Amino acid sequence: MRRFLTYIFLLATLASCSQFSKKPASVAFHNINAKYNALWQAERVEKELIKKIQEDQKENYRNLLPIFYFPPTQLAANYKSDVDKIIKKASLVIDRHQNSHFIDDAYLMIGKGRVYQADWKNAIETFKYVNSIDPDETRQITSLLDLFKVYIQTNEFQEADRVNEFLLSFDLNKAQKKDFYLLKAWYSQKKQEPLQMIALLEEALPLINNTSEKARILYILGQVNFLQNREAQAITYFQRVSENKSNYDLAFQAKLAIYQIKDNEAEILKMLKEGKNEEYKPFLYVALGQIYYQKNDFNQAKYYWELGAKNADQKGELFLQLGHLFAKQFRKPKEATIFYDSAMVYLNNSHPEYQEIKTSSDKWKKFGGLLDEVHLNDSLLTLSTKSDAELMQIYTKAIASKIQKNDSSRVNSIKKIEIPQINFVRRQSTPEQQSFYFYNDLVRLRGEQEFIGKYGSRILEDFWNRKTKNNIINTSETSSTIGPNTALPNNALAITNKNQSKESVKDSSTIWLESIPRTPKEIALTQKKIEKSIFESGKFAKFDLEDNTLAKEQLQVLLKRFPQTEFEAEALYLLYLSEVNEPKEREVFKKALIEKYPESHFKTLLIKNETGTLSDNKELEAQKLYEKAFNLFKEGQFEESFRICINLDNQYPGSHLEDKIVFLKALNKGALKDFSAYENFLNLIVQSFPKSKLKAEAEARLKTIKNR
Structure with a gap:
C-alpha cells in the first residue's frame, strides 16, 4: 500500500511539472529552469561573444567612430558557433518551458543572435513578434530599442522614425533613456546631422555609468566638435578622455588629438620616445605627417609617413596617407596606385574607406596608363627621327645595360622614386576565395612580381621558359639608360642572358625596329594616338578624378601641342567647366567655344x-x-x-x-x-x-x- 502511494505521489509531481500546466508548482519549476538554466547559459555565451567582438574590433581613430559597432557581415561566420549556442539555449525555453514567464526573454535572445549573424530580416521579425505579444512594458521597450537599432544599422530610416514615435509614448527609466539617446545620436550620425548628434550625446552622458563607455562617447564628442571647427570644445572633451584611465587606447588617442589640434610637434615627438608607445608609433607618424600636410609642407609629411611605413606593424593607414599625398598633391599616378594597393593589403576590407581606396587605385592606374601611352608614343616619334645606325647603337646600349642589371633590381626599381619597399602579403580571403588563386587580385599581383623577379617580363606565348626565347625590355627601365625622350617602346626586346644566341639578338632587334614608325602614315597615326591620349587624360581628370587643376593642365597641353585638334570644342567646354574659381578665364573659354564652334x-x-x-x-x-x-x-x-x-x-x-x-x-x-x-x-x-x-x-x- 505504501509503495502504491509513493507511485501516486511521483505521478502527481511529474504531472505538475508539465510545461502546459498553470499550477503554481509547475510554473515555478519551469521559471527556475528557464531562467537559471537555459537563459543563464545563453547570456553567459553572449557575454563571451561580446568580449570576442570587442577584442576583434579595430577602431579607425582617424575617422569619426561609430556610436554603435556591428561586426562586418563577412566576419559573422567567425562567430557562428557562439551564435548557434545562444539560439539553441534560448530555443530550449520555447520548446520545453511554455508556461514560464521567460518565453519573451528567450525570443529577445534569439533576436540578438540573429543580429550577431547579420540576419537582419529575421531579427526584425523576432523583435516585432515580441512587441506584439508581450503585455509587459519593460520587454516591449527592450524589443523596440533593439528594433530601432537594427533599422538604423540597415539604413531603413522611415521604419526607424516609426519606432522612434512608439518609444516616445513610453515613460523610460534611466537605463532605457541612456540607450534611447545613444540610438538617436547614432541615427543622427548616420543621417549626417552633427549638431543634433552632439546634443543627444550630451543628454546621454550623465546617464552612463560604465567608465569605458563614457570615455568612448567623450572621444566621439571631441571628434564631432573638431569636425564642426569647434576646437575649444573638442579639446575639452579630449582632455576628459585623457583623464579617464579605463582605456589606454582612447586616452592615448585623445592626448594625440589635442597635440595635433595645437600643432604641438614637440609633444608628439616626445611621445615617440616613450617605450609604452612603441606599438602606437603608426598613429604618431600619421599625426606628424598631417601637421605638415596642413602646412602644405608635403615633403616633410611624406618623410614622416614613409618613416612610419618602414618601421610600423600597422602600415595600412600610413600607406593610405601616402596614396592620397602622391595622388592629390604630387600627382604621380604610379606611386599613388602602389600605395593604394598596399593600403588595401594591410587594411581590413571592413575599413570605412576600403571601397573608396580600391576605386581611387583603379582610377589613378587608368590615368597613369593614359600618360604612359603619351610617353611611349613620344618616345617612338623621337626614335623615328634616328638613322638605322643610331637606332642600333641605342639598342645595343640598352641590351648592355640590361645584362648588367641584377634580376632583383627589376623588382626593386621602385626605389628610384624614393619610396619604401612594399611587401605584398596574402590578406585573409573569404571561404570561397581560399581555394582559387586568381580571385585575389592582390595575391595575384604579388605572384606576378615574383615571376618577373625570377624570369623577367615575358610575352604571352608557348614555351615562354625556354632559354632561347626572347624577353622584353620594360620601358621604365630602359628610359634612364637611353635618355628622357628616347625610351624604348613596350614590347621592345631585351636580353637578360649573356649566353643567348646571336640569331636571337638579331630577331629581337628586328622586332624592335619594326615597332618604330618610319613612314609618314605611321608617324601621323602615332601623333593621333598622342593627341587622343592627352585629351582622354584631361577628360578623365575632370570627371573621374574630379581634379580641375590636373584637367586644365592636360587640356591646355592638348591645345598647345595640337592647335587644330578635333577635340578642341569639347576641350574648350571642359576647360570652361574646370575654371570654377576664375570667372575671367571661364569667360575666355566660353567665348572661344561659341565663336569657333557655333554648331557644336x-x-x-x-x-x-x-x-x-x-x-x-x-x-x-x-x-x-x-x-x-x-x-x-x-x-x-x-x-x-x-x-x-x-x-x-x-x-x-x-x-x-x-x-x-x-x-x-x-x-x-x-x-x-x-x-x-x-x-x-x-x-x-x-x-x-x-x-x-x-x-x-x-x-x-x-x-x-x-x-x-
Missing part, C-alpha cells in the same frame, strides 16, 4: 549649364520647331533643316528632344555628304546619350562607316 553640341551644353532647365511652354515651342526641321529634312532641304537644328540648340538648350536634334543633325550632314561631321554627331549620340533609344541606330550606322 558642347556650345549647347554650355548654354544649358548657364540657363538651367526649360519650362513646359519652352519645351512645347522646341517640339514645334523640331517638327519643322524634321519635315524639311524629309523634303530634302538638308541645309535649312540643319540651320533650324542649330537654332533649336541656341534657343532651347537642354530640351527633352536633345538626342533627337543631334541625330537629325547627323542625318542632314550625311545627306550633304559631310561624312566627317556625320560621324562626329553619331559618336556624340553614343557617348553623350547612353540611355537614348537612338543609340543603337547610331552605333549601327557607325559600324557601317567603319566597314566601308
Whole structure:
C-alpha cells in the first residue's frame, strides 16, 4: 500500500511539472529552469561573444567612430558557433518551458543572435513578434530599442522614425533613456546631422555609468566638435578622455588629438620616445605627417609617413596617407596606385574607406596608363627621327645595360622614386576565395612580381621558359639608360642572358625596329594616338578624378601641342567647366567655344549649364520647331533643316528632344555628304546619350562607316 502511494505521489509531481500546466508548482519549476538554466547559459555565451567582438574590433581613430559597432557581415561566420549556442539555449525555453514567464526573454535572445549573424530580416521579425505579444512594458521597450537599432544599422530610416514615435509614448527609466539617446545620436550620425548628434550625446552622458563607455562617447564628442571647427570644445572633451584611465587606447588617442589640434610637434615627438608607445608609433607618424600636410609642407609629411611605413606593424593607414599625398598633391599616378594597393593589403576590407581606396587605385592606374601611352608614343616619334645606325647603337646600349642589371633590381626599381619597399602579403580571403588563386587580385599581383623577379617580363606565348626565347625590355627601365625622350617602346626586346644566341639578338632587334614608325602614315597615326591620349587624360581628370587643376593642365597641353585638334570644342567646354574659381578665364573659354564652334553640341551644353532647365511652354515651342526641321529634312532641304537644328540648340538648350536634334543633325550632314561631321554627331549620340533609344541606330550606322 505504501509503495502504491509513493507511485501516486511521483505521478502527481511529474504531472505538475508539465510545461502546459498553470499550477503554481509547475510554473515555478519551469521559471527556475528557464531562467537559471537555459537563459543563464545563453547570456553567459553572449557575454563571451561580446568580449570576442570587442577584442576583434579595430577602431579607425582617424575617422569619426561609430556610436554603435556591428561586426562586418563577412566576419559573422567567425562567430557562428557562439551564435548557434545562444539560439539553441534560448530555443530550449520555447520548446520545453511554455508556461514560464521567460518565453519573451528567450525570443529577445534569439533576436540578438540573429543580429550577431547579420540576419537582419529575421531579427526584425523576432523583435516585432515580441512587441506584439508581450503585455509587459519593460520587454516591449527592450524589443523596440533593439528594433530601432537594427533599422538604423540597415539604413531603413522611415521604419526607424516609426519606432522612434512608439518609444516616445513610453515613460523610460534611466537605463532605457541612456540607450534611447545613444540610438538617436547614432541615427543622427548616420543621417549626417552633427549638431543634433552632439546634443543627444550630451543628454546621454550623465546617464552612463560604465567608465569605458563614457570615455568612448567623450572621444566621439571631441571628434564631432573638431569636425564642426569647434576646437575649444573638442579639446575639452579630449582632455576628459585623457583623464579617464579605463582605456589606454582612447586616452592615448585623445592626448594625440589635442597635440595635433595645437600643432604641438614637440609633444608628439616626445611621445615617440616613450617605450609604452612603441606599438602606437603608426598613429604618431600619421599625426606628424598631417601637421605638415596642413602646412602644405608635403615633403616633410611624406618623410614622416614613409618613416612610419618602414618601421610600423600597422602600415595600412600610413600607406593610405601616402596614396592620397602622391595622388592629390604630387600627382604621380604610379606611386599613388602602389600605395593604394598596399593600403588595401594591410587594411581590413571592413575599413570605412576600403571601397573608396580600391576605386581611387583603379582610377589613378587608368590615368597613369593614359600618360604612359603619351610617353611611349613620344618616345617612338623621337626614335623615328634616328638613322638605322643610331637606332642600333641605342639598342645595343640598352641590351648592355640590361645584362648588367641584377634580376632583383627589376623588382626593386621602385626605389628610384624614393619610396619604401612594399611587401605584398596574402590578406585573409573569404571561404570561397581560399581555394582559387586568381580571385585575389592582390595575391595575384604579388605572384606576378615574383615571376618577373625570377624570369623577367615575358610575352604571352608557348614555351615562354625556354632559354632561347626572347624577353622584353620594360620601358621604365630602359628610359634612364637611353635618355628622357628616347625610351624604348613596350614590347621592345631585351636580353637578360649573356649566353643567348646571336640569331636571337638579331630577331629581337628586328622586332624592335619594326615597332618604330618610319613612314609618314605611321608617324601621323602615332601623333593621333598622342593627341587622343592627352585629351582622354584631361577628360578623365575632370570627371573621374574630379581634379580641375590636373584637367586644365592636360587640356591646355592638348591645345598647345595640337592647335587644330578635333577635340578642341569639347576641350574648350571642359576647360570652361574646370575654371570654377576664375570667372575671367571661364569667360575666355566660353567665348572661344561659341565663336569657333557655333554648331557644336558642347556650345549647347554650355548654354544649358548657364540657363538651367526649360519650362513646359519652352519645351512645347522646341517640339514645334523640331517638327519643322524634321519635315524639311524629309523634303530634302538638308541645309535649312540643319540651320533650324542649330537654332533649336541656341534657343532651347537642354530640351527633352536633345538626342533627337543631334541625330537629325547627323542625318542632314550625311545627306550633304559631310561624312566627317556625320560621324562626329553619331559618336556624340553614343557617348553623350547612353540611355537614348537612338543609340543603337547610331552605333549601327557607325559600324557601317567603319566597314566601308
